[in-house]
Amino acid sequence: MTLDPTATLGGRLPATLRDQFPYLAQELNGHPLAYLDSAATAQRPTAVLDAERAYLERSNAAVHRGASTLVGTSTGAFEEARATVAAFVGAGDREIVWTENATDAINLVALGMADASAGLGGSEADVFALRPGDEIVVTEAEHHANLIPWQRLAAKTGATLRWIPVGDDGTWGIDDAASVIGDRTRVVAFAHVSNVTGFAAPVADVAEIAHRHGALVVLDACQSVPHRPIDFGALGVDFAAFSAHKMLGPTGIGVLYGREQLLDALPPARTGGSTITTVTMERAEFLPSPHRFEAGTQPVSQAVALGEAVRFLDGLGMGGVHAHEAELAELLVDEVARIPGIRLVGPPPGAPRAALASVDVPGVHAHDVGQFLDAQGIAVRVGHHCAQPLHRRLGLRATTRASAYVYTTADEIRRYGAALAEVRGFFGAGA
Amino acid sequence: MTLDPTATLGGRLPATLRDQFPYLAQELNGHPLAYLDSAATAQRPTAVLDAERAYLERSNAAVHRGASTLVGTSTGAFEEARATVAAFVGAGDREIVWTENATDAINLVALGMADASAGLGGSEADVFALRPGDEIVVTEAEHHANLIPWQRLAAKTGATLRWIPVGDDGTWGIDDAASVIGDRTRVVAFAHVSNVTGFAAPVADVAEIAHRHGALVVLDACQSVPHRPIDFGALGVDFAAFSAHKMLGPTGIGVLYGREQLLDALPPARTGGSTITTVTMERAEFLPSPHRFEAGTQPVSQAVALGEAVRFLDGLGMGGVHAHEAELAELLVDEVARIPGIRLVGPPPGAPRAALASVDVPGVHAHDVGQFLDAQGIAVRVGHHCAQPLHRRLGLRATTRASAYVYTTADEIRRYGAALAEVRGFFGAGA
Amino acid sequence: MSDLSGLYQELILDHSRRRVGDGELADPHASHHELNPTCGDEITLAIRLDESGSTIERIGWTGDGCSISMASASALTELATGAEVEQVRRLVDAFRTMMRSKGAGEADEELLGDAVAFHGVSKYVMRVKCAMLAWVALEACVASATARDA
Amino acid sequence: MSDLSGLYQELILDHSRRRVGDGELADPHASHHELNPTCGDEITLAIRLDESGSTIERIGWTGDGCSISMASASALTELATGAEVEQVRRLVDAFRTMMRSKGAGEADEELLGDAVAFHGVSKYVMRVKCAMLAWVALEACVASATARDA
């Protein structure tokens, strides 16, 4: 699967790309479906569906368990997928751990640190052990997945949770980070790209500050890995998390990236079969990374499908994907900005943002906005997008979010703009 | 999908059932494949593959997030699958929690108890809090998935891990259980059916003893739910775990069953989006079960596929499945018992056992046995089957396991017996 | 937009703006807070009974939510104020039955009056909770007020 | 059974029974324990160097494993005993290259001697670790014995 990225991307996608997504050919409420909720979950191309099915019909067997020909085949497919994903994000094979989803990946780090703090990882895991007085730093804009696990870790260890404040538009800068990160900071966890504002954090700069203070850096890369070229090594982060279902891959699988020496020392929070060397009734010794974390039967066909999704994205070229989405982002912001009385959350028009926009329509509840768009075949996301503290900070309870991906067309964005312009009139909320 | 169970089951499966499993029509090393490793992972019928694909091509969208028509459809399919699985095991809908696999399900209980012990669940979670002096009871025959999480819980809380000893055949009885379970026991965790010996524990009796002492009962149901009719309510267990991939369903999804009041009070070990009511920067309040445990995007298409797998099994009738497998088990034991010098692990010939048999071939390493069978198209599992302590107790390092499922034929078992009889000769290990 | 007319009937849009009963109730006999976890919206609804304890004298509520939830609280206030406790129980049951109908059948207009306008909402599974929010709160209030009586 | 003859060559089955070098070595210069996590099998291999420190005088090992791993340890012992340290490094490299070949190419019979019998194992990816076990242990022994020397 290779497509010429210049032909494919640049605002006008050829029909050949759309045709590879059967889901998108549907109607919604009598209109052609405009699927503008890819930031929540993306749709899968036929190549990904076919790859998983072919694996299941021909190569499916237990992985890393036993030594039969079938196990050789399934294990080969499984580990090849890991190598494909590793190369995609600038990681070594042993730096990629399969998880249930990105949320699970972040939890594995936070729970492993709690184990280390309780002495379960021995002296090797000292770098992860927190004590009262230590600080964990997040931002006020985090998804609950990158907030609650840290709250729980603080509660278990007596460490203090602090946060980088956001401005009235929901974004923050390097100075905000520098004023919160200090010598007591042991972990800095933040989203690369916010799923509400579309703001991209200055990752390398924050990592530099954090490391200067001896803190670990955990990156929530859910909204960046699917949309732009990423090299975790070059970004200088210690851990990162992302989900397959937001990048043309299946649900049921996410990825934890970690630097090899760190992963080898982090206590495995979830334990069970295939993670061990020697087990007695009293105790267990664990394998090095990644296997020490992969307890029980793994999402094998899902790993194979994710590998295929990565090949599909590589075929498009991530540089081209990013350029395509930058164009759509600009169009999206233009469409929203020209509607009077609508509040756009996140970076102002003109500033860079991911291809997503959350808006508040004064006088109309987000669920009613979403319902109105839905009736016109436009599927968006409404609610707090798992970021209640950010919404509270913005003085909002819920927003309406439109988000784009490789298959999104300029026409869909324009349909969204036209429909959004009619919302306040319909609900009698004034001009 | 309904098949007449009397026609289907009874030792001779009609071609129509086999035909529904494309994987099984393959060759292995020039022979028709005899797949005798279903206890590790089962193969999927076309109906299950098709159901997942149809969901992905037509109904896939974020679940429980937002309010669009698409979300209504995906959420409906997802929750209908839960209801189907719940009915299959005698549970209420709120008693079924999706997990990554069975291992993850057991970990959720053990990790939740660790949280409760650290005070994270408030007074509601007191029933789960362990203190030094408290005892956790397992058996010597457990899969690592039902052993290591309890070792870690003991290490975190200061509780003591004790175990029910097994006899020379790897099985244990109600008296063995009664002699270990006592007033200090707070949890009793054991496998319904052993994946090494095929022995079925006297669940209801053990549960009765445990409850008399005020202990919670956690059942590893990985090897029972796929193979016999199950009613967790009737068995009287408090928690149970099983995996979809062993019951014609996908990898990437498992199930935690728990009694509703217990699940509502168990602290969620993994936290993130969709599990909460209110989140501030300082703290989070959690939903009731099952959603409090389902952090992040769930294995949605996998849940839909598991629902279809359950319908498929229901179509066969679990009573019939069990009868079919009892016949295969008898044949399997007969085949092994007539080979001189081979040691059969588990219940003696004549005693009930699941349709699996692990054997030791004196003088020949299990991996060589497996390789020899493999060359004849027979796929079995070799190794310690994630039960090192049991193998150590039996004086063995590894065994060769053959296991059957709904699609297994008597002919396949006979081919296995004939090949096994030649192993010692080939390797010159004497008669 | 014709698709939406079944959901957002004029009466609903109207109630969502009028918000009958919006405001805190002094000296309530019972009060109940109800949250819709899907959206985070909430309502606190309170009731006062008359001297006999068998009739709802006043209803007041505060809350924030979508047009459906606000309209439903408003319509409920109009309908249930002055009604006998027994009658309110029947109203809640009838409303719930209607909301579970997925648009099928006929709603009991005689009993439910203006609230039949919400029949169309029942086709939108993701919005049923919105319409039910105030009714669930009312049901809880009635239960606790009468339990206290007994 | 003809399928298996590439894997279980007569020479391999023979070595797996003879087990040259099986037994603990007294006063070793280096010793290394290696585990195969797939199966839990392990080997502890030890070496003694001659006075010059440049030649392997004796090899001894204890362990438990499949026929491939035992035969490989046995063949290795025969081949590397009396060899120069530099030569042993070349042997290990050549053996590893052969085991990664997935059955392709020709093995270097001049260098590897009897050990070319393991060429067929390289087609069985799940068994490559079995054949490598003793060689990895030998490589570690040589590295630590020569490091101590320096």
Ligand SMILES: Cc1ncc(COP(=O)(O)O)c(C=O)c1O
């Ligand atoms: C008895 C038993 N318990 C637990 C497990 C673990 O299941 P999973 O690997 O699906 O988590 C298995 C299967 O490997 C098993 O047979």
Ligand SMILES: Cc1ncc(COP(=O)(O)O)c(C=O)c1O
């Ligand atoms: C920024 C961000 N972080 C975390 C998540 C959680 O991802 P998942 O639900 O796949 O675990 C999401 C998506 O919902 C997200 O957008």
Ligand code: FES
């Ligand atoms: S969307 Fe919250 S109550 Fe309707």
Ligand code: FES
């Ligand atoms: S199977 Fe263990 S070393 Fe070969």
